[in-house]
Amino acid sequence: MSMFQDIERVLISEAKIQARIVELADELNALYDDADLPVLVCILKGAFVFLADLTRHLDFRHEVDFMEISSYGAGTTSTGVVRILLDLASNIEGRQVVIVEDIVDTGHTLDYILRSFTARNPAGLRVVTLLDKPSRRAIDVPVDIVGFEIPNEFVMGYGLDYSEQYRNVPYIGVLKPEVYREGLGIS
Amino acid sequence: MTNPLPDSVDYVLLDEASIQRRVMEMAAEISADYEGIHNEDFLLVGVLKGSFIFLADLARRLTVPHRVDFIALSSYADKAEATGAVRLIMDTRADVAGRHLLIVEDILDTGYTLRYLYRLFEAREPASLRTAVLLSKPDRHKVDVSLHYLGFSIPDVWVVGYGLDFADRFRTLPYIAALKPRVYEG
Numbered sequence: 449m450s451m452f453q454d455i456e457r458v459l460i461s462e463a464k465i466q467a468r469i470v471e472l473a474d475e476l477n478a479l480y481d482d483a484d485l486p487v488l489v490c491i492l493k494g495a496f497v498f499l500a501d502l503t504r505h506l507d508f509r510h511e512v513d514f515m516e517i518s519s520y521g522a523g524t525t526s527t528g529v530v531r532i533l534l535d536l537a538s539n540i541e542g543r544q545v546v547i548v549e550d551i552v553d554t555g556h557t558l559d560y561i562l563r564s565f566t567a568r569n570p571a572g573l574r575v576v577t578l579l580d581k582p583s584r585r586a587i588d589v590p591v592d593i594v595g596f597e598i599p600n601e602f603v604m605g606y607g608l609d610y611s612e613q614y615r616n617v618p619y620i621g622v623l624k625p626e627v628y629r630e631g632l633g634i635s
Numbered sequence: 636m637t638n639p640l641p642d643s644v645d646y647v648l649l650d651e652a653s654i655q656r657r658v659m660e661m662a663a664e665i666s667a668d669y670e671g672i673h674n675e676d677f678l679l680v681g682v683l684k685g686s687f688i689f690l691a692d693l694a695r696r697l698t699v700p701h702r703v704d705f706i707a708l709s710s711y712a713d714k715a716e717a718t719g720a721v722r723l724i725m726d727t728r729a730d731v732a733g734r735h736l737l738i739v740e741d742i743l744d745t746g747y748t749l750r751y752l753y754r755l756f757e758a759r760e761p762a763s764l765r766t767a768v769l770l771s772k773p774d775r776h777k778v779d780v781s782l783h784y785l786g787f788s789i790p791d792v793w794v795v796g797y798g799l800d801f802a803d804r805f806r807t808l809p810y811i812a813a814l815k816p817r818v819y820e821g
Contacts, residue, residue: 490687492705500691503807511803514683516705516725534707534725537684538803612702612729613674616694 452617454610454627459603460596460620465578466501468595472576473505475593476546479574482509486544486572489536491561492516493615494550497607498578502548510546513538517557530560545570549577550607555589562589579603579620596620602628641805643818648794649787649811654769655692657786661767662696665784669735674700676762677735680727682752683707685741688798688807689769689786693739701737704729708748719747719778723755736761741798743771743785746778753780770794770811793819 480486488510490499503512516534545565552558558575565573576593583600602625604610605617610628614621640647669677681690683705694703707725738752749766756764769786793816795801796808801819805812 493703496681496687496703496705497691497695500688504688504809506807509804510807512684512687512806514687514705514707516728518728533728534683534705537709537724613700615703616697616701618695 452621454624455604455614455617455621456624457622458619459598459601459622462618465595465606465619469498469501469578470505472593472595473502476502476576477505477507480508480510480544480546484544485509485511486546487511487513487536487538487540488546488548489565490514490548491550491557492534494607494609495548495578497615498550499548502576511538515561517561519557530557532564540565540568540570542569542571544572545574547573547575549575551579551581551603552577552589552591552594553581553584554586556587558589558591559587578606579608640812641808643801643805643815644795644808644812645815647810647812648789648792649797651809654786654797654809654811658689658692658769659696661784661786662693662698665693665737665767666698669699669701669737672699672735674702676733677701677737678704678727678729678731679737679739680704680706680731680756681739682741682748683725684806685798685800686739686769689741690739693767702729706752708751710748719745719750721748721751731756731759731761733760733762735763736765738764738766740766740768741770742794743768743780743782744775746776746780749780750778769797770799 492514513536517530518533519530574592577591578595580594580597602623603620604614604623605619605621607615609615610623679701704727706727709722709724711720765783767784771785771788772791774791793814794811795805795814796811800806
């Protein structure tokens with residue numbers, strides 16, 4: 449079975465992603481220096497590939513931390529309330545914090561994380577995301593640095609999954625519609 | 636973009652190109668061994684925080700379908716060095732029973748952490764249990780643990796970069812460097 453049989457086409461190639469990440473890192477390099485010692489917070493699982501590539505281009509001192517969250521299931525998507533499975537190892541009070549996301553979709557999850565972090569009184573809080581789907585936004589969230597704005601298509605790869613598959617594909621691809629229709633029980 | 640070596644770094648032990656070449660070789664070996672296993676049945680478990688860069692690079696070079704999961708551990712502040720006691724902070728999300736499990740670790744030092752993970756996962760009856768470790772320090776091993784895929788054997792020096800840190804610093808250097816002794820000797 450091919451790993452790539454469910455992929456309709458490449459939306460963003462590996463070369464384009466890597467070139468853009470250098471630019472995103474330079475934006476961060478202009479914003480922070482060693483004295484700021486920001487904490488880059490990776491939202492698992494999706495953002496770990498982006499974090500791994502992005503941080504290797506940073507030229508200021510920084511720390512990385514991880515957070516893993518899970519939704520409570522049906523009925524909670526409109527509130528964005530999530531369960532924190534893994535909280536930050538570090539105390540962010542008085543720290544500069546950069547949230548690293550793979551994708552901002554409706555914005556509910558990010559909004560919840562931002563509220564949770566704001567309550568911890570960081571000195572500064574920014575959001576960098578590789579992908580942004582503005583057409584899906586249901587709530588206004590501040591996103592400071594965006595890699596690519598993309599249309600409302602079912603994307604996977606570079607950390608993003610479809611039903612836990614394809615996270616390791618090195619580019620961003622579009623899933624064949626029949627695959628997720630099948631998964632959703634739509635014929 | 637090439638940044639100057641940080642002050643605290645003594646010398647580069649493994650440069651970026653050597654690491655990438657070795658990760659690609661490991662991925663080819665793993666892909667050959669796990670060929671034919673269904674996506675749902677092959678699980679890579681990355682041990683946080685140290686393994687995230689290795690995992691991101693290794694997984695992207697695998698040609699076999701798999702899932703990715705994470706586990707977070709912490710050592711107890713006191714006596715950890717002597718006893719190897721480990722605290723589980725976050726467990727895997729996936730049920731590992733009946734699955735082929737590959738633990739992905741940045742470094743094998745004393746071996747206590749890997750031994751803990753072996754015991755934890757063996758009790759859950761996976762179909763198979765192997766480890767992929769980027770670095771091993773044979774001089775530091777205190778317990779015997781099986782290693783299936785190893786990147787590099789290195790001498791007993793304090794290394795940072797490519798996921799490895801010193802007090803949360805230097806973790807994201809794209810190469811692996813030896814720290815100047817004055818840094819960790821205080």
